[in-house]
Each structure stands twice: as C-alpha cells, then as structure tokens.
Amino acid sequence: MATLAQAAPSPIRLEVDASDTRQRIFRVRESIPVQPGPLTLLYPQWIPGSHAPTGEITLLAGLQIQAAGRPLAWQRLPQEPFAFAVQVPAGVDRLELSFQYLSPLNDRQGDVVVTPDIVAVRWQSLLLYPRGEPVAQQPVEATLKLPEGWALATSLDEQGRSGARIGFRPVSVATLVDSPVWASPHLKRYELQAARPGVASVGLNVLADSAEDLQASPEALAAWTAMVRQATRVFGPLPVPRYEFLLSLNAGFMRVAREHQSSAELSTPPGLFSKWAAMVNERRNVPHEFVHAWNGKLRSPAGLAPDDFNTPLDTRDLWIYEGQTQYWGYVLRARSGDLSPAQALQLWAREAAAMAARRGNTWRSLQDTTLDPVMRYDRARAWGSWQRSADYYSEGTLLWLAVDARLRQLSGGQRSLDDLARTFFSAPPPARQRYERAELWAALEALAPGDWQRFIEGRLEGTGQDFVTRTLEAAGWRLVFKAQQSELDAAIDRLAGASDFSDSIGVAVANDGRLNTVRWESEAFRAGLAPGAQLVAVNGRSFSTALLREAIAEAGRTRQPLDLVVKADERFSTVRLRADEGLRYPQLERIPDRPDLLSVMLSPLP
Incomplete structure (x- = not known):
C-alpha cells in the first residue's frame, strides 16, 4: 500500500477558497505526497467531538485526481463510502486533487457554516488523507482564501498573507482538523487571560450580524474571565500556549458547541449580551467546552482517540468525557459568578427532577446511553423520557456529583473531585494521553480507598430512579416540589x-x-x-x-x-x-442534619 514518504516527510499542501458567500461553495486543491502503488484516500467520517460518524461525504463533489498532469481513475470502496482507491503510477511522488465542498444552504441539509456575514472553515470537510499513517504524524500546510476585508479567528499560527490569502504554519492533519477558522467582516476579540510566562492567553472572539451584538457585556467578561481563572485553579495551567473561544451571535448560522484542544466553537441566538440575565441556558456551553481542553483533549479515553478519522469509536466512556465535563460546567458557572448560588441550586434541581421522572431509567442503563452517538442521537425522539438520549450528560453529571460527595466523605473532607482533576487530567503537552478505566480506578483509590470500580460501574449498569434521591442526600440536599415557579x-x-x-x-x-x-x-x-x-x-x-x-x-x-x-x-x-x-416546580431543600457538601462544591477556589 502506498503511504506518505518516509524520509523527511513531505507535507500535504491544502488550498481552500472560502470566499464564495453567495453560493456557499468551498473550492479545494490538495497535493498529497505518495509512493507508487495502490493507495486509499480517506474522507473524515468520525468527527472529533461529535462522537459519531457525522462526516458529510454527500457534500463532497467534483473529485478529480491527477498524477503528473494526467487524470487518474478513482473508485469508491463499496463497503467504505468514505474511502477512495487509486493506483499511483511509477515515478509519481505527488497526487493533485481538486473538489468542492457544497456547504448546506439551510439547516435541513446540515450545519450552515456560511452566511453572508460569517464563514466557518472546518477542515475535516475540506481534505482527504492517505490511509496508513496516524493523522498526528501526517504534516500539512494549509492556505485559505477569505472574502476581501474579512477578519479571522483561529488557534492556528499564520506564516504569511497575500491579499485575501492566508498561509498557516505547518501542523499535523490531526491538529489542523482540530483547529477551525471562523471569519467575518464583524469580529471583535476580547482578552480573558493575558499571556505571561507559564500562562496561556485566552481570547473571546465574537462574530455577529450587528455592532450591538459585538459588544460583550461587563457581566459576561467578568464571568468568563473568572471562569478561566477558576478552571486553571482546578486543572492547572492550560496545556496549550493560546486558547480561542469562537462565538457566533448570528441568526442564520449553525447551532454548535464543539470542543477543540486550543479553541471552542460556540453559537447562540443574537442578543446574548443585551439579554444576559434571560439567556442563562444559552451560555452554559462556554465552561463546558473549555474544560474539554483537559478532559477529552489532553487526556481521553482510549476508545475515543483513535489514530485516524475513519476508525469507529468506542464511546462507552462518554460518561467520563462528557459527564464529568458537564459536572464541571455547572460547578465553574457557580464558582465564577456566572450563576448566583440560588440559580446554581435551581439548575441542579431541574436536572435532578428530569432524571428522577425519566422512566427510561427503569429499562435502559446509563452505560447503554453512551452508544447513542453511534445510533444517531441527533434524530428526533418523540418519547425521549422513555427512549433516553445521550443521558451520559445529564445523568452523568449526577454520577460525578455522587463521586465528589463520596470522595469528601471517605477522606473526611480532605479530598474531592478537584484533586482528581489536578492529578488525573494533566500530562506534558503537547502529547495527548489515552487512558483506560483501570487508570481512573487507581487514581480514585489513591485519593480515598473505596472500591470505586464497583461503586461507579454499579451506577453505570444499574436501572431504577432512586439514584437521584441518594445522590442529593449524600450532598446534603433533597428534591422537593413547590407551587411557585422560580x-x-x-x-x-x-x-x-x-x-x-x-x-x-x-x-x-x-x-x-x-x-x-x-x-x-x-x-x-x-x-x-x-x-x-x-x-x-x-x-x-x-x-x-x-x-x-x-x-x-x-x-x-x-x-x-x-x-x-x-x-x-x-x-x-x-x-x-x-x-x-x-x-409542581422542582427545588432543592437542605437536609438539616447532613453536611452541606453541594454548597462547598460550588464555592470558588481561592
């Protein structure tokens, strides 16, 4: 099988024209180093962060492959529609590809990544790569053309501009796919954390239709600056030198919350800053995606971090990847002041009430819901409370609340989930460390011996609804219902x-x-x-x-x-x-004779 050249690897050269905001067509030219013989080119299928085979192969069109200026025939593999087989002639060391990515014109066709005022360049839709080498070892040089006069936001480093064309420093295919570029004529960047020795810079890039929506409110900047500070108190320094939030307030743009190692893609309806108090749910994903810089990106369950984008994922540990991240999202919102103490408790009450009433818990385990991405949980489910859907987020949050409470109890208040975060989700950057469950059990046992594998797997595999009551009681609270809505x-x-x-x-x-x-x-x-x-x-x-x-x-x-x-x-x-x-509206009520662990969990770290 032909692979990338082994001696002094030559990079893939990728040129993307993203300047067409009318027809919303991306035009791609790609040059791939090869060796003579049979070669399989892959179009990304299992997209990082979606945990599912969401690659948009039907939107790739017009594929032409040439060798030394002559067209080459290609054939799609019948049982792998994301794979293209070609025969590389003798004496050829590069293939030249051209194709279009026909981005969706409306949300019925898929994620709308182009509007008249915003373009999201998501590299996984805009390249093919050779099968064989891990994507982390395949170098790529990318060049991007944007509409004239547009500004961009990305965690990629530029290495030169010529008019509307921007060149980026070479990175691996893995890093490129993990580093989207967003662009707009209306973009404003805010510094949430300034760079200094040992401290990464963190930027908030706002893209919007109106000048008003570009103006981040003092409340938002204060909350998210504090959130960054509190997150690094929990996990330690960011494992990257620069981190960029990409936040769209564009009505026609895709709805997205997607994590990356050095950035996050986020969107809300317009008015987030002017309606800050009302849009409490619309801003919940900011800390969640930030936590993924450590939990999910720096360290990941082995089954969720294969060597390429076409190996099916083992999603069974999403209760860690997403469930614990969701827990930290709640905690960091409270610790940063994004939520008042009363609001934080009320959101926990809503989550607990929904889980307690979810009859699907009686027949389908939390563990089984981790397979929902593979079963396309993005499909609407009429009877969600019975069918369940991606409950590794909501119920996973309560599971990790139970773990935090138990750590505090077993250690006499000396250990908590903060300690697990600091010790487990750290690694020398930039290497991404894969782990197995046994490593998590060992880390928990080192903090507070307590047969953690039995405790957690019992909750994962069990059915029934009493876990909500037991979890809240362990944290010093109970779920009650009142006639007055909060x-x-x-x-x-x-x-x-x-x-x-x-x-x-x-x-x-x-x-x-x-x-x-x-x-x-x-x-x-x-x-x-x-x-x-x-x-x-x-x-x-x-x-x-x-x-x-x-x-x-x-x-x-x-x-x-x-x-x-x-x-x-x-x-x-x-x-x-x-x-x-x-x-009946849910609320949390203190249990007088139980320690109030939940309030401690939600309190800011010094």
Whole structure:
C-alpha cells in the first residue's frame, strides 16, 4: 500500500477558497505526497467531538485526481463510502486533487457554516488523507482564501498573507482538523487571560450580524474571565500556549458547541449580551467546552482517540468525557459568578427532577446511553423520557456529583473531585494521553480507598430512579416540589416561548398550544396526549399558557380534572386529564442534619 514518504516527510499542501458567500461553495486543491502503488484516500467520517460518524461525504463533489498532469481513475470502496482507491503510477511522488465542498444552504441539509456575514472553515470537510499513517504524524500546510476585508479567528499560527490569502504554519492533519477558522467582516476579540510566562492567553472572539451584538457585556467578561481563572485553579495551567473561544451571535448560522484542544466553537441566538440575565441556558456551553481542553483533549479515553478519522469509536466512556465535563460546567458557572448560588441550586434541581421522572431509567442503563452517538442521537425522539438520549450528560453529571460527595466523605473532607482533576487530567503537552478505566480506578483509590470500580460501574449498569434521591442526600440536599415557579425557570420559559408543566401534568407546551414534550406515564400520557398535538381550549376557554397554569392550580385545590380540547392530525377531540397535585416546580431543600457538601462544591477556589 502506498503511504506518505518516509524520509523527511513531505507535507500535504491544502488550498481552500472560502470566499464564495453567495453560493456557499468551498473550492479545494490538495497535493498529497505518495509512493507508487495502490493507495486509499480517506474522507473524515468520525468527527472529533461529535462522537459519531457525522462526516458529510454527500457534500463532497467534483473529485478529480491527477498524477503528473494526467487524470487518474478513482473508485469508491463499496463497503467504505468514505474511502477512495487509486493506483499511483511509477515515478509519481505527488497526487493533485481538486473538489468542492457544497456547504448546506439551510439547516435541513446540515450545519450552515456560511452566511453572508460569517464563514466557518472546518477542515475535516475540506481534505482527504492517505490511509496508513496516524493523522498526528501526517504534516500539512494549509492556505485559505477569505472574502476581501474579512477578519479571522483561529488557534492556528499564520506564516504569511497575500491579499485575501492566508498561509498557516505547518501542523499535523490531526491538529489542523482540530483547529477551525471562523471569519467575518464583524469580529471583535476580547482578552480573558493575558499571556505571561507559564500562562496561556485566552481570547473571546465574537462574530455577529450587528455592532450591538459585538459588544460583550461587563457581566459576561467578568464571568468568563473568572471562569478561566477558576478552571486553571482546578486543572492547572492550560496545556496549550493560546486558547480561542469562537462565538457566533448570528441568526442564520449553525447551532454548535464543539470542543477543540486550543479553541471552542460556540453559537447562540443574537442578543446574548443585551439579554444576559434571560439567556442563562444559552451560555452554559462556554465552561463546558473549555474544560474539554483537559478532559477529552489532553487526556481521553482510549476508545475515543483513535489514530485516524475513519476508525469507529468506542464511546462507552462518554460518561467520563462528557459527564464529568458537564459536572464541571455547572460547578465553574457557580464558582465564577456566572450563576448566583440560588440559580446554581435551581439548575441542579431541574436536572435532578428530569432524571428522577425519566422512566427510561427503569429499562435502559446509563452505560447503554453512551452508544447513542453511534445510533444517531441527533434524530428526533418523540418519547425521549422513555427512549433516553445521550443521558451520559445529564445523568452523568449526577454520577460525578455522587463521586465528589463520596470522595469528601471517605477522606473526611480532605479530598474531592478537584484533586482528581489536578492529578488525573494533566500530562506534558503537547502529547495527548489515552487512558483506560483501570487508570481512573487507581487514581480514585489513591485519593480515598473505596472500591470505586464497583461503586461507579454499579451506577453505570444499574436501572431504577432512586439514584437521584441518594445522590442529593449524600450532598446534603433533597428534591422537593413547590407551587411557585422560580424566576430562573420563568426566564427560561419566556425565552423558549413555552411553559414547562412537566412536573405538574407531564407536558411542556409552546405558547401556541403545541405540545413540545409529553413525559412517559405522566398524567398527560395516560390521557392519550402525544408530542405535536395542539391544545385548543382549557375548561371551555380558548387556550393560553396563563389559562392552563391557572387551571392546573385550581385542579390542585378542587381535585377536579381538566377538560382539554386537542387538535391532532387535523382532528379535534376532548381529553380529560387529572392534575390533583396542582402546580409542581422542582427545588432543592437542605437536609438539616447532613453536611452541606453541594454548597462547598460550588464555592470558588481561592
């Protein structure tokens, strides 16, 4: 099999023209060093951070391959549609490729990476690479053409410009794919942490449609600056010299939260900074993706870090990669002041209530949900509370809360998950260290002996819903339900244009009456309601969310059922639904005789 030249490896040369913002077509030229003989070129299929075979091979078009100026025939492998076989003639040391990447024109076709005001260059869509050598050992020199006058943000280092063309310093194919470039005529960079000896610079790059959205609010800058500081208190110094947040506030751009070693891709609707208090959920991914610089990028479960982008992943340890990262996202938001103590507790209450009511826990284990990316968890699931979907995030968060509480208990308060983060998620950069579960068990045992493998794997493989109660009690709290909705929950509802009555009658309903979700075995489920149906009337009056709220509260006092008129499949029906417990909104309540470990976990480090 032909491979990259072995002596003094010659780099792949990649030229990408990303200047077409009208038709949104990327035009690619690539020169690949080869040896004579059979060669297989691969188009990335398993994309880092997605944990799934999400490579967009159907958007690659017009592939032409030449050797010494002559066209070469290629053949797609029938059982590997991401692989292209060619025969390299004698005397040829390079192949010249050209093709187009036809980026989606709307979100039905895929991630929209080009709008009139923003371009996201995601290199995995714009190259092929030879099978054989690990991608970390294949050098590549990339050149990018952008629209005239546009600014860019990336963690890649430039090595020269000529007009709208930018050249980047050579890196490995692995590093290039892990280093997106975002560009816009409207871009502003903020320094969250200045570079100094032993300290990496951290930048916030905002790309937006309007000048107003480019102006990061003082609250945002203060919270994210503190978050960077608190994260490095937990994990130690960043393992890279420079880190860049790429944040879009563009209405037509893709919705993304994707981690990279030296950057993060993030997007929110416009208005994040001007509506900071209301958009509490829209900013949750900032600390999450930052933590991945250590957990997931610097150190990764072995099954999630193969040598190329076409080997299927073993996703069974996503409860570590994503679950613990999600836990740290909650903690760092509280420690940085992004959330008030009351807001932090309320978000934990929401998470706990959702998990406690998720009937899918009774038949499907947390471990089994780690296979959801392979089963395409991006597909809509009508009965999510029964089917489950990627619960290694939400339930994984509670698992790591339980681990933190147990570490503190077993060590008499001398050890915590902070200590695991400092000792386990560190390695001499830039090498990425793979690990197996046995190493994690050993690290936990070194902190506080406690048969950690049995404790964690019992939770991973078990079914049932009592784990929520046990976890919260271990941290000194219990889940309760009150008739009064918290201001945070109300703000989330307002922004979503919906009202969440999941803990009252089992539905979340949009302002127009459409049922967004129906919980399995809830009162709404027993009454025959399904997602997508539309509430038309409540107790004989035209539907509104305010009226439904009043009716639920009244039913709690009178024990009289609700009479609903429902439209589904262009047909109307009357449904009678019990709401005997009235309005129920989750909250956390202190257990007086238990140590308050949760508040300690959420407190800033000095």
